[in-house]
Amino acid sequence: MSTTTIVIFGISGDLARRKLIPALFNLFQKDRLEGNFNIVGFAGRSWTDQELKKIAREGIDKFAGYPVDNEKWREFENKLHYISGKFQDENAFVLLANTLENLENGSANRIFYLATPPGFFTDIIVNLGKTGQIEEENGWRRVVIEKPFGTDLESAKKLNHDILKVLREDQIYRIDHYLGKETVQNILIARFANTIFEPVWNRNYISNVQITVAEKVGLEHRAGYYDTVGVVRDMFQNHLLQLMSLVAMEPPASHKANDQRDEKVKVLKAVRKFTPEEVRKYSVLGQYRGYKEEDGVSENSQTPTYAAIQFFIDNWRWQGVPFYLRSGKMLTGKMSEIVIQFKCPPHLMFPLPEDYKFTSNTLSLCLQPDEGIHLKFETKVPDTIAETKSVDLEYHYENVFGQNSIPEAYERLLLDALLGDAALFTRSDRSELAWEILDPIISTWQNADENPLAIYEQGSWGPEEADRLLQKQGNAWIRGCGNH
Ligand code: NDP
Numbered sequence: 001m002s003t004t005t006i007v008i009f010g011i012s013g014d015l016a017r018r019k020l021i022p023a024l025f026n027l028f029q030k031d032r033l034e035g036n037f038n039i040v041g042f043a044g045r046s047w048t049d050q051e052l053k054k055i056a057r058e059g060i061d062k063f064a065g066y067p068v069d070n071e072k073w074r075e076f077e078n079k080l081h082y083i084s085g086k087f088q089d090e091n092a093f094v095l096l097a098n099t100l101e102n103l104e105n106g107s108a109n110r111i112f113y114l115a116t117p118p119g120f121f122t123d124i125i126v127n128l129g130k131t132g133q134i135e136e137e138n139g140w141r142r143v144v145i146e147k148p149f150g151t152d153l154e155s156a157k158k159l160n161h162d163i164l165k166v167l168r169e170d171q172i173y174r175i176d177h178y179l180g181k182e183t184v185q186n187i188l189i190a191r192f193a194n195t196i197f198e199p200v201w202n203r204n205y206i207s208n209v210q211i212t213v214a215e216k217v218g219l220e221h222r223a224g225y226y227d228t229v230g231v232v233r234d235m236f237q238n239h240l241l242q243l244m245s246l247v248a249m250e251p252p253a254s255h256k257a258n259d260q261r262d263e264k265v266k267v268l269k270a271v272r273k274f275t276p277e278e279v280r281k282y283s284v285l286g287q288y289r290g291y292k293e294e295d296g297v298s299e300n301s302q303t304p305t306y307a308a309i310q311f312f313i314d315n316w317r318w319q320g321v322p323f324y325l326r327s328g329k330m331l332t333g334k335m336s337e338i339v340i341q342f343k344c345p346p347h348l349m350f351p352l353p354e355d356y357k358f359t360s361n362t363l364s365l366c367l368q369p370d371e372g373i374h375l376k377f378e379t380k381v382p383d384t385i386a387e388t389k390s391v392d393l394e395y396h397y398e399n400v401f402g403q404n405s406i407p408e409a410y411e412r413l414l415l416d417a418l419l420g421d422a423a424l425f426t427r428s429d430r431s432e433l434a435w436e437i438l439d440p441i442i443s444t445w446q447n448a449d450e451n452p453l454a455i456y457e458q459g460s461w462g463p464e465e466a467d468r469l470l471q472k473q474g475n476a477w478i479r480g481c482g483n484h
Contacts, residue, residue: 002035003108003139004418005100009087009124010116011041011052015146017059019177020115023410025060029072032415038103040081042096052082066404087120093127100133107138111417114145121145122162129166144173144417147238148229149426152442153435160428173417174426178239180409180416183367183397185424187246187338188260190365190373197363198251200342201317207360208322208475210339211243214331214461218288218305223296230303232285232442235327237434238426241268243367244323247338248313257423261430268433272312279444282310286454286463288330302448305329306456308466309441324470326477330458336367339480350386359390364480371406372396374480 006024008016027033041052057077060068083099085092100110112128114121125143128134134141143163150156163172178184191197200206213235219226226234245264252259274282285304292301306328313323342361364374373395381387397405416424445451454463461477470476 003104003106004033004035004037005104005108005110006037006039006113006414006418007042007096007100007110008039008113008115009042009120010114011082012043012045012047012055013115015115016041017055018063019408019410020113020414021056022060022064023408023414025056025068025073025076026064026066026408027411027415028076029066029069032411033418038079038081040083040096040099040103042083042085042092044084044086046084047082049080049082053077053080056080087116087123087127090127090130093131093133097131097133109139110141112141112143114143116146118146118148118150121159125163125166134166134171140171140420142171142173142417142420143167144175144413144425146175147177148233149174149238149431150435151229151233153432153439156431156435160432164428169428170422172425172428173413173422174428174431175413176238176242176424176426177409177413178242179424180411180413181367182406182409182412183365183371184243184246185412186373187243187365191247192251203317203319203321205342206321207341207343208324208473209244209247210341210478211240211247211323211325211337212339212477212479213239213243213327213336214333215327215329216331216334218291218330218458219294219296223294227297227301227303230442231305231307231327231329232309232438232445236307236309236325237431237438240325240327241434241437242426243338244311244325247340248318248323250317255423257421257425258427260423261427265427265430265433266315267313268430268437270313270315270318271437272314273437274440274444276440276444279441280451282469283441283445284308284454284463284465284469285441285445285451286328286456286466288328288458289455290458300448302446302453304445304453306331306454306462306466307441308462308469310469311437322473322475324475324477326462326466328456328462332459332461335369335481337479337481338365338367339363339478340365341475341478350388352386358388362478362480364478366481370396370482371398372481374482376480 008020010016024039083096085095114124150159245267248267249263252263286306288305291297291305292299308326311323340363344358344360362376366372375393376390378388379391381389413424454465456463
């Protein structure tokens with residue numbers, strides 16, 4: 001039976017407690033973790049194994065949202081171990097290496113999960129390399145790296161350069177947890193396991209694509225981090241551009257990681273890179289009223305908490321189709337959706353008043369909260385000559401698969417990393433291309449005098465300027481997945 005060790009750097013942190021440990025335990029409960037395995041946590045504070053077990057269980061009870069089998073838990077907690085040390089301290093990594101060898105007692109595979117502040121990614125990987133823990137004589141070695149991957153093109157290149165001195169690209173699993181979401185994986189199934197969508201999935205039939213990832217919450221005690229980052233780095237570099245790639249990519253040759261990743265990269269290569277003038281024309285960045293008064297935010301902060309950006313994909317399929325992406329904090333509700341708006345019929349033969357407003361068809365991929373797919377189309381109102389009404393064909397996951405059928409994204413991602421499937425992880429060229437697209441937008445909006453942020457009310461759908469961005473082209477934001 002194979003032996004696997006999962007090392008979590010930063011196990012005493014928020015992500016490990018809320019997501020990683022609950023995901024690993026649920027995988028264990030579902031008998032998805034095969035063979036012998038151990039979980040070794042590494043962080044700064046001086047916990048004992050017992051303290052780790054206690055905090056891990058508390059985290060599961062508070063955040064997991066699934067029933068716990070106590071017998072399974074007792075089995076699982078025996079696999080939890082803790083090492084206290086500093087990421088910068090090579091000696092702590094010698095201690096780690098010795099601990100792993102004792103636990104494994106022979107050949108074993110290892111995953112190193114970096115759930116740490118990003119400033120430590122390189123230190124940890126270099127120290128793993130120096131202490132011989134990346135060598136693959138006795139099993140494979142993989143490293144999972146949390147987001148954010150760099151803060152701009154230059155820093156992402158440097159990070160790639162530094163870690164690729166120690167690791168091969170195929171050992172690196174850069175996480176974007178959005179890709180682990182069931183509904184996000186379903187985008188490719190909807191597109192490529194059906195024949196009805198593909199013939200119309202292009203500039204001939206699609207008027208525009210809208211992608212919204214809205215958050216109801218504000219800073220949630222992360223002001224120190226968020227105020228140096230802002231919405232474009234935090235949400236667009238990874239989640240929103242990933243969603244756009246999934247909608248826009250060509251069918252990959254196979255489901256294999258690199259075939260999928262090649263196609264996503266081609267989309268980003270075709271995205272128009274903006275001049276400062278184009279940035280001003282095609283993007284609106286905003287800040288919610290009261291942001292500067294939040295604890296931990298600088299009083300002159302020019303950090304955007306909202307952005308709406310129109311992208312162009314300059315290739316045969318998408319030439320001339322606007323992709324409107326928006327995301328923000330403190331908005332009306334929490335929801336993520338992709339709306340594909342189709343063109344109006346080219347000729348209307350019905351006896352309708354001249355100013356009659358037809359609604360064009362929309363296909364909405366509802367990523368959360370009410371996961372599903374909605375197709376809006378026109379139907380005749382009974383007992384009229386040809387009056388029309390928009391109606392929805394709706395698929396809801398809950399109705400078909402039952403409540404709680406959707407697993408936590410981190411379960412999928414941890415399992416894929418264990419299985420060596422990198423399809424849902426980001427390759428180095430993709431992360432750099434995304435920064436290449438966004439760097440000009442971020443830097444243009446940093447100039448507060450020339451480009452003051454649009455202020456929007458808390459609990460709204462963002463600044464009016466973002467509505468005007470679409471109105472200028474005869475479009476409007478659509479909410480395709482129900483009334484929010
Ligand atoms: P936390 O600040 O909560 O945790 C940081 C962890 O790193 C702690 O375990 C801390 O240990 C450890 N640590 C920090 N400095 C050192 C050091 N010098 N030596 C040893 N240990 C150290 O961060 P999060 O858990 O929130 O985030 C971790 C990563 O995950 C980040 O990259 C973040 O961007 C990403 N992420 C987080 C999400 C979340 O929901 N929290 C969501 C998506 C991504 P100790 O305090 O014991 O020293």
